[in-house]
Amino acid sequence: MPKQLMQMSIPAPGSQGLNSEMSPFQSSSEFAIRADNAVVDRVGRLASREAFADFIGNVDFSEPSYDVVRLCRLETESVSRSAIRVEWGEAVWGFSEWSGRSIDEEIAEDVTFGLMGLGYQGVMGRVEWDEAQWSVDEWNGTLNTAQRPNVMQAPLPAPMLVTEYDRYIAFKIEGDQLVTIPGILPKNGITNSQLVPFKDSIYVFSKGEEVMVYDGNTAEPLSAKPNYLPPQDDNEVFAQKINGDVACAAYGRLWVSGVNDDYQTIYYSDLLVPEQWYDGKAVMTDEQNTGGIIDVAEYWPNGGDKIQGIAAHNGFLIVFGRYSILIYSGAQGDPAGEQGLKLEDAISDVGLVNQDAMCNIGSDHLFVDSLGVRSLGRVIQEKSTPLAEPSMNVATVIRELIDQQRDAVRMFHMPSRNLAVCLFPETRESYVFQLGQPSATGGLRATRWTDCDFYDGVTVRTSLKDLALLGGRDNRGVLRYHGYSQPRPYKFSYESSVLNASGNLMQTIIPKSMSFSFHSKQSDNITAKWGFGSDMQYGRNVRPRKDTTSSMDRFYTSTVNLNGTGEMLRVGFDVDVNGNSTSMQQISINTMTGRTIV
Amino acid sequence: MSTQDWGNTLGNLFGAVSQIGSVYNALNYADETATLGETMQTDLNTAAQQAADDSAFQGYGVTSSLGTSNVAADGSMDLGVGQNQYHQNMATTYGDASMNMMGQAMQDPYAAQQQLYNQMMAVQNPLLNQQQAQQQAREYAMGRGGIRGSAYGGTAEDAAMARARAQASNEAAFASRQQAMAEQMQAGKLAQAFGQMGLDAEKISYLPMNTQAALLELAGADADRAQTGTLTGLGYQTQRELAGSEANLRAQNIANQTRASLYDSILDNMGGSQNADGGGMSGIAGLISTILGLGE
Numbered sequence: 046m047p048k049q050l051m052q053m054s055i056p057a058p059g060s061q062g063l064n065s066e067m068s069p070f071q072s073s074s075e076f077a078i079r080a081d082n083a084v085v086d087r088v089g090r091l092a093s094r095e096a097f098a099d100f101i102g103n104v105d106f107s108e109p110s111y112d113v114v115r116l117c118r119l120e121t122e123s124v125s126r127s128a129i130r131v132e133w134g135e136a137v138w139g140f141s142e143w144s145g146r147s148i149d150e151e152i153a154e155d156v157t158f159g160l161m162g163l164g165y166q167g168v169m170g171r172v173e174w175d176e177a178q179w180s181v182d183e184w185n186g187t188l189n190t191a192q193r194p195n196v197m198q199a200p201l202p203a204p205m206l207v208t209e210y211d212r213y214i215a216f217k218i219e220g221d222q223l224v225t226i227p228g229i230l231p232k233n234g235i236t237n238s239q240l241v242p243f244k245d246s247i248y249v250f251s252k253g254e255e256v257m258v259y260d261g262n263t264a265e266p267l268s269a270k271p272n273y274l275p276p277q278d279d280n281e282v283f284a285q286k287i288n289g290d291v292a293c294a295a296y297g298r299l300w301v302s303g304v305n306d307d308y309q310t311i312y313y314s315d316l317l318v319p320e321q322w323y324d325g326k327a328v329m330t331d332e333q334n335t336g337g338i339i340d341v342a343e344y345w346p347n348g349g350d351k352i353q354g355i356a357a358h359n360g361f362l363i364v365f366g367r368y369s370i371l372i373y374s375g376a377q378g379d380p381a382g383e384q385g386l387k388l389e390d391a392i393s394d395v396g397l398v399n400q401d402a403m404c405n406i407g408s409d410h411l412f413v414d415s416l417g418v419r420s421l422g423r424v425i426q427e428k429s430t431p432l433a434e435p436s437m438n439v440a441t442v443i444r445e446l447i448d449q450q451r452d453a454v455r456m457f458h459m460p461s462r463n464l465a466v467c468l469f470p471e472t473r474e475s476y477v478f479q480l481g482q483p484s485a486t487g488g489l490r491a492t493r494w495t496d497c498d499f500y501d502g503v504t505v506r507t508s509l510k511d512l513a514l515l516g517g518r519d520n521r522g523v524l525r526y527h528g529y530s531q532p533r534p535y536k537f538s539y540e541s542s543v544l545n546a547s548g549n550l551m552q553t554i555i556p557k558s559m560s561f562s563f564h565s566k567q568s569d570n571i572t573a574k575w576g577f578g579s580d581m582q583y584g585r586n587v588r589p590r591k592d593t594t595s596s597m598d599r600f601y602t603s604t605v606n607l608n609g610t611g612e613m614l615r616v617g618f619d620v621d622v623n624g625n626s627t628s629m630q631q632i633s634i635n636t637m638t639g640r641t642i643v
Numbered sequence: 644m645s646t647q648d649w650g651n652t653l654g655n656l657f658g659a660v661s662q663i664g665s666v667y668n669a670l671n672y673a674d675e676t677a678t679l680g681e682t683m684q685t686d687l688n689t690a691a692q693q694a695a696d697d698s699a700f701q702g703y704g705v706t707s708s709l710g711t712s713n714v715a716a717d718g719s720m721d722l723g724v725g726q727n728q729y730h731q732n733m734a735t736t737y738g739d740a741s742m743n744m745m746g747q748a749m750q751d752p753y754a755a756q757q758q759l760y761n762q763m764m765a766v767q768n769p770l771l772n773q774q775q776a777q778q779q780a781r782e783y784a785m786g787r788g789g790i791r792g793s794a795y796g797g798t799a800e801d802a803a804m805a806r807a808r809a810q811a812s813n814e815a816a817f818a819s820r821q822q823a824m825a826e827q828m829q830a831g832k833l834a835q836a837f838g839q840m841g842l843d844a845e846k847i848s849y850l851p852m853n854t855q856a857a858l859l860e861l862a863g864a865d866a867d868r869a870q871t872g873t874l875t876g877l878g879y880q881t882q883r884e885l886a887g888s889e890a891n892l893r894a895q896n897i898a899n900q901t902r903a904s905l906y907d908s909i910l911d912n913m914g915g916s917q918n919a920d921g922g923g924m925s926g927i928a929g930l931i932s933t934i935l936g937l938g939e
Binding site for chain 2: 323325335336338339380381383385388389
């Protein structure tokens with residue numbers, strides 16, 4: 046006989062992110078079994094991620110069918126040409142107030158209205174970035190007050206180097222266009238190239254190809270530089286051209302491995318003189334040259350390995366092998382000097398799957414090992430092992446993905462969103478780690494993104510704000526992680542673990558209704574899902590509120606009736622994201638308990 | 644013919660006879676004198692030859708504990724004593740040593756330097772190798788084994804080690820140079836000393852000869868004195884023989900003159916003399932004439 050109606054609440058559902066490692070029968074509502082296209086918002090709620098919005102899709106050549114775009118920031122703090130849209134005519138500022146003049150000065154962020162600019166006669170205008178109806182690629186770059194009165198010129202960070210590897214095309218952003226840079230055309234695949242910003246130029250390292258240098262205007266091989274000095278001594282020139290593909294810029298030098306296919310040796314350039322390399326001649330060409338060579342072959346803790354990546358963090362130079370990590374201190378000065386490089390630690394059985402599968406998040410350095418995403422962190426200084434494992438909450442699933450996409454998996458940091466993205470390009474999914482406070486298990490709070498139409502990510506800091514840009518795929522050019530509108534709508538999904546209302550898992554549960562408290566402008570895009578055990582077989586749209594949409598985000602609580610009966614109740618929702626964000630505050634479920642299974 | 648005439652004639656005859664006799668005698672005596680002279684010359688030649696033979700140098704000699712030395716009549720000398728063999732051997736030994744030292748002194752200094760340098764480095768190398776091994780071990784332990792910097796060729800420690808080696812090498816090179824020079828100088832000095840010793844030994848080896856020569860010289864004085872005696876005796880003998888010959892000659896001459904005068908007087912007495920007016924003959928002729936009265 047059914048018992049009394051019980052109400053279960055899941056406050057902040059999935060606020061601890063995904064957890065594939067706990068038993069589905071473990072009642073821990075803070076963790077989610079599914080958290081697709083979600084992030085944990087600033088107050089700890091599970092929220093919809095922002096869109097992979099169109100940003101720049103125009104290209105300057107006839108066949109713009111590039112597939113993959115990689116991004117590299119050339120100048121980080123400049124604000125110059127290109128465009129954003131400036132929209133006037135919001136409720137507060139009517140269109141008539143707009144002067145038709147550009148507002149490329151004194152743009153500042155207003156607490157209430159966002160970015161504000163100063164227009165004609167001191168009239169303020171609101172600056173908006175990529176509203177749904179005004180995608181940037183619609184703008185032709187010309188100020189047209191007649192037809193597009195609300196589009197005008199305003200600052201955008203540039204230039205940025207954009208390189209497409211599958212078709213060997215290099216771009217830079219000019220205005221709202223991707224402009225090809227014929228001088229730097231890497232010929233190798235995505236996983237065998239690196240773009241390294243250094244000294245206001247970008248150095249393109251590609252396996253077997255000479256380093257190409259692009260300073261924003263001129264592209265040329267490194268050896269074309271007048272003071273180029275290849276690594277050499279009195280007996281031989283070790284490499285006439287630097288042609289490695291594992292590279293890093295750190296401590297005023299370029300560090301490169303893979304030169305002449307040698308992945309046991311790192312060549313490092315002279316301090317702030319990237320054209321000069323090791324000069325072991327008795328009479329040096331430049332006596333100030335401190336370039337050099339590091340042979341790590343004898344220092345692999347497992348007897349042998351291959352350099353997969355080079356990184357710098359916290360004063361250390363970190364050399365990643367496939368199965369081991371060498372951590373050197375003293376890279377800041379003269380590495381060969383008395384206070385120079387010193388092997389601080391050699392970590393075995395932990396390595397890097399490929400050179401792009403790592404990112405520095407400032408306070409830590411994350412990298413992808415075959416067992417998951419790892420963190421070097423401060424453990425370097427504290428000499429405490431083992432290394433932290435940010436991906437421990439999703440270890441099982443991410444290991445399988447890493448195993449399947451070992452050469453393609455990549456990581457990048459989105460500092461403006463405090464996220465670290467571990468992207469699996471082949472399945473177009475990402476596991477996204479919320480930086481900052483870890484989850485209750487010690488692992489970082491993780492969510493999963495689907496439909497990842499990008500291959501790379503970079504954050505451009507400007508005097509206005511940070512731009513989280515993505516190197517798009519499928520001819521989409523450069524995307525921007527921004528807003529909640531993208532060409533293909535996406536679903537923000539959540540599934541809970543098993544809810545144990547009665548404390549007895551082996552008892553029938555009869556769900557009656559479920560209400561969702563959420564924060565959004567929209568209330569008609571939520572589908573409730575529930576089921577028993579692993580099968581989420583039930584789904585029903587949540588009843589929208591009368592005022593379906595709002596001009597501003599607000600709290601809604603919407604209810605849906607449930608049906609079905611079974612054991613091990615699980616609930617969830619899908620949110621069709623089509624322009625508005627949604628943050629789930631709480632889920633409440635009214636159930637009745639049925640018979641106890643004996 | 645008158646007596647006078649006869650006298651005169653007699654006188655003249657006797658005169659002539661006397662004159663003829665005188666002439667004859669005179670010639671005879673002259674011949675004798677000449678013969679005597681020749682005889683004397685011959686005798687004097689003989690005596691002179693004898694004197695020359697007798698006064699000729701006969702040589703002399705001296706005998707000492709060192710040996711017997713002779714000066715032959717022809718002036719050749721047989722010292723009869725040679726160099727002292729021991730000292731001569733010493734001189735040879737010293738000379739060889741000197742030559743050896745001189746050879747060393749004259750060797751290319753670089754070769755000696757190199758040899759000394761090698762020796763010094765051979766002494767230092769084990770320590771340096773040990774230090775280098777320790778340094779490399781430390782370097783390896785620090786993970787710096789594979790590092791090469793432009794400024795050092797390897798690491799700074801490698802460069803320091805190389806500097807230490809270079810410094811050791813430089814010091815060894817400098818020291819070897821100094822040592823080589825000193826040894827060369829020492830060899831030169833030794834060569835000089837050995838040479839001097841060789842010379843001294845050589846000189847000393849001649850001391851018996853010198854001594855013998857001195858003795859011979861002393862003997863020479865004695866020989867001189869003996870020769871002087873001989874010569875003096877010969878002089879006296881010669882003088883006496885010459886004086887005897889002269890006395891003989893004078894005696895013969897006087898005898899001859901006496902005989903000639905006698906004959907002359909006899910002949911004069913036989914032929915007499917006439918006075919200016921032709922009268923008055925004297926002598927045998929006068930006597931005969933007188934006897935014969937031819938003179939009146």
